[in-house]
Amino acid sequence: KQEVTQIPAALSVPEGENLVLNCSFTDSAIYNLQWFRQDPGKGLTSLLLIQSSQREQTSGRLNASLDKSSGRSTLYIAASQPGDSATYLCAVPGGGADGLTFGKGTHLIIQP
């Protein structure tokens, strides 16, 4: 059974810092990996999707990398801003046809 782990569970940093969120998965036979953002009381918003043939995907200040062989992905946030405060979730395909297996998330707080 696929398991997804996210480290750290929570992170609080001053505004302007660059930071890295980590995601690991147990079954490397995945065809993509998604990073989502969840704001308090809201739904999930897809940030980046990396296909298995890619090693990196970038969107603005966000960069996600994927190393299938080691079962790891990282989300790099450059020049963090208070508006980046949210919970970040990593998910890989697992069960239920196109269903996803999620990590428990990293709760990020950017201090002004």
Place this chain on the structure above:
Amino acid sequence: NAGVTQTPKFQVLKTGQSMTLQCAQDMNHEYMSWYRQDPGMGLRLIHYSVGAGITDQGEVPNGYNVSRSTTEDFPLRLLSAAPSQTSVYFCASSPRLGGLLSILAKNIQYFGAGTRLSVL
């Protein structure tokens, strides 16, 4: 473009009551699913559907029923609510391609805003 719409946003039930959580999408997506999110557990798949008339169970299906009579709608029914079903419920949808193309597809999933359910 409304995306994925869930109703109601909040609901309080008494143990034993039944109710239906509504989910509708206007993107003509074939794949729809329901997740529940609990503190310390992450999101877990309840039921899913790969098209109208086709549904199947996910990781935690007990106590829930689903049906898919149209492409747009995928309601989740609680037959007899229990306190253990207190949770936040999310509906999601995505396009689905068959065969080899699904391996290459960027099948980004779109989520609704959620329904917060309390069972007393």
